[in-house]
Amino acid sequence: MLSRSVLSWLPGLLVLGLILLGLELAVETGWVRRALMPPPTAIALTLWDLLASGEFVAPLLSTMELVFTGFAIGSALGIAGGLAMGWFPAVFRLLEPLVELMRPIPKAALVPPLMLFLGIGTTMKVTSVALAVLFPVLVNTLQGVRGTDRVMLDAARTHGWGTAHTLRHLVLPAALPFILAGMRISLGLALVLAVLAEMLSGQGGLGFLILDMQRSFLIRQMYAWLIILAVLGLALNGLFLLAERRALHWQPQSN
Amino acid sequence: MRALARPSSGFLLILALLLLWEVSARFDWMNSPNWPPLSVVLAALARDSLGGELPLLLGGTLWRMFAGLLAGGAAGVIVGLLFASLPVTRRLFGLTVELIRPIPIPAIIPPLVLFLGLDNTMKVTVVGLTAFFPVLTNTMQGVRAVEADALAMGRTFGIGFWRRSLHIVLPACLPYVFAGFRVALALALVVTVVAEMIAGEQGVGHYLVLMQFAGRAPEMYATVILLAVLGYGLNRGFLAFERRALHWYFALGAQRN
Numbered sequence: 348m349l350s351r352s353v354l355s356w357l358p359g360l361l362v363l364g365l366i367l368l369g370l371e372l373a374v375e376t377g378w379v380r381r382a383l384m385p386p387p388t389a390i391a392l393t394l395w396d397l398l399a400s401g402e403f404v405a406p407l408l409s410t411m412e413l414v415f416t417g418f419a420i421g422s423a424l425g426i427a428g429g430l431a432m433g434w435f436p437a438v439f440r441l442l443e444p445l446v447e448l449m450r451p452i453p454k455a456a457l458v459p460p461l462m463l464f465l466g467i468g469t470t471m472k473v474t475s476v477a478l479a480v481l482f483p484v485l486v487n488t489l490q491g492v493r494g495t496d497r498v499m500l501d502a503a504r505t506h507g508w509g510t511a512h513t514l515r516h517l518v519l520p521a522a523l524p525f526i527l528a529g530m531r532i533s534l535g536l537a538l539v540l541a542v543l544a545e546m547l548s549g550q551g552g553l554g555f556l557i558l559d560m561q562r563s564f565l566i567r568q569m570y571a572w573l574i575i576l577a578v579l580g581l582a583l584n585g586l587f588l589l590a591e592r593r594a595l596h597w598q599p600q601s602n
Numbered sequence: 603m604r605a606l607a608r609p610s611s612g613f614l615l616i617l618a619l620l621l622l623w624e625v626s627a628r629f630d631w632m633n634s635p636n637w638p639p640l641s642v643v644l645a646a647l648a649r650d651s652l653g654g655e656l657p658l659l660l661g662g663t664l665w666r667m668f669a670g671l672l673a674g675g676a677a678g679v680i681v682g683l684l685f686a687s688l689p690v691t692r693r694l695f696g697l698t699v700e701l702i703r704p705i706p707i708p709a710i711i712p713p714l715v716l717f718l719g720l721d722n723t724m725k726v727t728v729v730g731l732t733a734f735f736p737v738l739t740n741t742m743q744g745v746r747a748v749e750a751d752a753l754a755m756g757r758t759f760g761i762g763f764w765r766r767s768l769h770i771v772l773p774a775c776l777p778y779v780f781a782g783f784r785v786a787l788a789l790a791l792v793v794t795v796v797a798e799m800i801a802g803e804q805g806v807g808h809y810l811v812l813m814q815f816a817g818r819a820p821e822m823y824a825t826v827i828l829l830a831v832l833g834y835g836l837n838r839g840f841l842a843f844e845r846r847a848l849h850w851y852f853a854l855g856a857q858r859n
Contacts, residue, residue: 355693356697358693358694359693359694359695359696359697359698360697361694362694362695362697362698363697363698363701366698383716383717384716384717437611440610440611440612441611441612441615442612442615443612444610444612444613444615444616445612445615445616445619448616448830451830451831451833451834451837452826452829452830452833453791453792453795453829453830453833454792455792455795455796455799456795456807456810456825456826456829456830457826458799459799459810459811459813459814459822460636460814460819460822460823460826462814463634463636463814463819463822464634464636464637535704535706538706539706539707539708539796541706542706542708542709543708543796543799543800546708546800547799547800547811553709554706554708554709557709557712558712558800560712561712561713561715561716566716569712569713570713573705573709573710573712573713576705576706576709577701577702577704577705577709580704580705580706581701581704583704584704
């Protein structure tokens with residue numbers, strides 16, 4: 348079983364290795380300018396230095412904290428809003444036009460105004476991330492709540508379930524696949540907005556470091572930090588998929 | 603129709619919020635020079651978009667966005683068709699593609715600046731990279747959803763690989779490709795603006811940051827409003843285009859997802 352999965356990965360790893368080797372040779376023979384693209388081995392050494400000295404911990408934690416806080420706040424608001432709008436028609440009528448008005452605003456464009464109001468500190472960054480996360484989660488939650496099985500709802504009413512009980516034990520689980528799909532989209536957006544906010548505010552975290560290293564012409568360091576950021580993106584995605592599968596274990600596997 | 607007869611609570615809420623914006627700014631409740639009244643913002647919007655530099659900047663932004671979207675989207679369709687119909691290619695290159703995908707796009711801009719400079723080439727490349735992934739994913743899904751019967755029929759009639767790809771697989775997965783493009787379109791606008799904000803001195807994104815630094819709040823909000831309208835309009839336009847281009851698909855009673 349294990350050897351089989353290793354075998355299926357082998358061609359991909361081989362190609363990746365060849366690409367890196369080609370890059371290394373291209374730099375060594377002077378075909379690609381060293382100032383633009385240091386050889387992969389040099390980047391690997393720099394990366395190793397960053398990892399071994401523990402220098403990577405503080406910026407990584409700072410970006411992770413930003414992503415998690417913004418993601419949690421945005422998701423909580425989105426789920427609460429989506430549930431309320433999906434369940435109470437009055438709330439839907441009240442908030443739907445506002446949501447439709449706010450949704451098409453590219454959230455990245457909100458970072459400059461937010462910087463004027465909230466400064467360049469944590470509040471601004473968390474708000475940017477939370478705003479980007481809020482809308483996809485809200486819209487998906489709404490869709491999920493609407494899709495709840497009518498018959499089940501009638502059955503709940505027949506059994507005299509109260510609103511809170513029905514929401515908690517019927518609507519929320521039924522909407523969960525939609526909510527999680529929305530959260531998965533938002534996770535990528537959260538990372539994008541976090542990196543952007545760090546770059547524009549010029550302080551803290553991986554995004555700022557990558558831009559700063561490029562402007563200081565510390566190219567090897569720039570690529571090393573970029574790799575750390577890519578691994579963070581990969582890990583967050585993987586963790587979320589794992590959590591999603593656990594949370595939806597009762598659902599039949601779709602593929 | 604009903605909304606015309608009796609304004610719904612939602613529209614009243616929006617009106618109230620806009621009124622609150624205007625009043626709070628007029629009486630300076632926020633105590634901030636960065637909170638201009640709505641009327642001033644709208645005046646700035648009208649001024650800048652009628653006589654000012656905004657239309658030119660917007661044109662440049664849109665040009666970069668569409669160039670990147672088309673290039674990246676076309677690459678996504680081609681690679682998606684290849685990956686899905688020739689599993690060997692996916693075996694070989696899938697890993698590399700999956701390793702690039704999770705990099706947050708603003709982080710790709712600094713290295714690209716080194717290679718491609720600050721101008722159009724870099725920005726179109728960034729947008730292309732953004733558009734590539736959703737189109738790739740959806741195209742692959744689309745190919746998997748092609749009916750086995752249609753493929754078997756093609757094979758029975760002795761249609762070769764390329765004609766089969768072009769005349770059976772491609773039309774059948776077109777709705778998926780379009781869905782991928784719609785996702786990519788929204789991302790492309792955001793990423794174009796982001797690239798303009800971070801690097802170079804072009805387009806609406808740079809204008810936005812410039813106005814922020816210059817402390818010209820009305821122009822800044824006007825730009826945000828313009829971008830929102832643009833995002834909305836692009837999505838609407840795309841939906842209409844999709845309806846026309848895929849009329850046979852919707853005629854079969856398919857629901858838009």
